[in-house]
Amino acid sequence: MNATNVLHMLGRFFGLFSIPSLLCAVWAFSNDRYQQASLFILVVTVSAVLGAVFLVSSSSKNLHKAGLKEIVAFLTAVWGGMSVLGALPFLMLTQSDPISALLESVSCLTTTGTSLVPPDTVLPASIIAWRGILHITGAMLAISGTLLLVATQSSVGQGLRRLQAIGIWTRLNFASFMKIFLISGAVLLALFLLCFNTLLFEGLPLRDAFALAVGAITTGQVFPYDASILNGTMFSGTVICVTLFFASINLANILMLIRAPQRARIDIETIGILAGMLLLFVLIYAAHPQLGSLASAVHAFSIVSTSGLLLSPDDAHLLGWPVIIFFGFVGGATASSTGGMKFFRFRLLAARALHEFSRLAQPKAIQNFRFSGMRNPVEAMLSVWVYLIGFACVTVMIAGYLALTGMSFEASISTAVGAITNSAALFHVENMNLTPNPVTKLILTFSMLFGRLELLLLFSLIIRN
Template identity: 40%
Template structure:
């Protein structure tokens, strides 16, 4: 692993991160919230100082060849910095509880969006904007990480490089990372600005419209929709559903949608996502006999499958049958969510491998053909996928058991566990945590598992692939 390459990339990230931090600090000062502003100033100062120190220390090592492992190390370091620096502004509203502030920051940075702050706490404008900023940075960082890994290991995995436009064929360096970060960030901010208009037409305030739009595009939850002060209309339901779909698919496909719209709608991930949403909507129509319209149920289904929970508050999720909520939420979070479109790739790999094995059973003497097929996907890669899926299920069950020992009932423990691992606000139940045993420990553990869930298989498997 090239530590200097990682440090140089971190310096670029912190330089970018200091800009919105400074804006929030100025905003807090403008609103006479001096203690809140001082916390933002600490974030700004730390980001700038560390960025400058790392840039100076690594200025002579600009041409080192990076590996996929370097990207994983970089992402681990950056999400740790996001957790620590992002948690500082929450320290005051968290009542001086560091683990609660850490949970809030990690939940936003991993685009989960669940909150443990007391219901009577009203976030100031600067802190509400901070939640949105962490969502945006987390979403951009996730997609950037996947793109960088694909550029480094994609040549050894059939069909993987084809998922990226040529413009993203950039090596891992500070300059390369910042270039990809700006491109992805520009697209995400453009989508957010576009979808913000529609809730405002329905009567939402700018704060509510931005919160809904950011949550939908980043598949997170900036605020609970139950706290909104406007009647959500058909235009909002439809626009936010489209925004969640855009945020849930391989976002880099959107760069080519104007030039090749057919490629977008024929993409395996897009088709899988639409089938999942349609199936869940049909299940809700059959199982639910309430007064909700078709558009509202469609928005609920998209909120669950996309893992955002944007248009689904806790009261609404409680009337959905637990098996339906868990099954579709788990599949959506485990296979189809906003991480650059790589979750569905592993499913296609397993499907292709299964077809090969069945063909071998039907034609056991076709040795040459099977050997040729084996060259398509490295055995170590396929084994890594199986190991990941087994570990995913085992970790979910193990975490659920620990949460049950902390005071959650079976349904709450299982739902919270899956919500943390899949970064799904629709599944992550928080109501029971107020009276949990070892509350700070539970918050710390869930924070760690949310980061683990955000680090995709494609990133983790780079530890096992050869250089």
């Protein structure tokens, strides 16, 4: 592995991250929050120093030759560094408890949205902005990191051919990570402005409009809200649903609409996610007509996108935990704010199951299994099964530990799955009837990173490489 390449890219990233950190520091200082401002200044200083040191000590000459090991090392380092830096401004809220601050930071970065801060705590504007910045940065990292990993392993499937059609695929490499990162940020910013301005126009306070808009574009929760906050509005619920849908689909589809609308078409992932949202909407509305069509739609889109946005713990029982857990595992498309490879794996397993049924019906026929341009992808199938088995084992171990701490069976399963799938619809603080001890906080923190980074997949790729 070429460590120089990794250090150079880390220097670029931390140097860029110091800019929004400085804005939060200025905001806190202008509101006479001097202690809070000093923590932001510490983040700015550390980010700028790290960026300068890494850039000075490295070179960008061989970035185009970087491979899988460099990408995995960079992603692991940047997620770990961001988690620590993001925790610093939360130290005042957590009474200088570094473990609780780290959990808050990781929860924001992974766009899970769970917070251990008491709900009646009045947060300064700079902290609200900081939570939003961490959510957006985490979503951008998830999208660009997934694109790089997929581009390194395969040039077909998972939306990459669509990127190639509009001229972006040729720039999908380690050297252009920052460009991919900023492109994803521009798309998220456009979605944010659409949702934010609509919420403001319909009379929501600035703080609530900002939190809901960021939560919608990142499929997470900046703060937990109830659907009743949209009472009296006409378009806000619809705009939030549309934003959650676009945040859950592949970035390639959105870029195709922007850069080459004449070539735009609906792919299988987009159809599957939209079908899941509409199906769940019909089920919720049929089972609970008293909610109304708009609230039912918001709940359905929130569950399928794993955001948990505008979904209270009581609302989570609308269709029972098994349904919500299922959508937590399926999640959104590859290279989306929802992140991960969840829906792609589900498609692959479903396609393979249909192929096996076809072979049972015609046992003597010669049938080749093809999927997204791949013929007989045996290695892909084995990796999917191994990943799911490992994923289930880790989930069971975490749920077992949480049950030993005093959680009920349902709460322990829900919390474990919610943490690993970064689903705020499942990961509710209210389920923790006891104050989490430091070990529990660390386990939940690692679980959220484990799910967002998909560590099993990264390790398997490195070993195979």
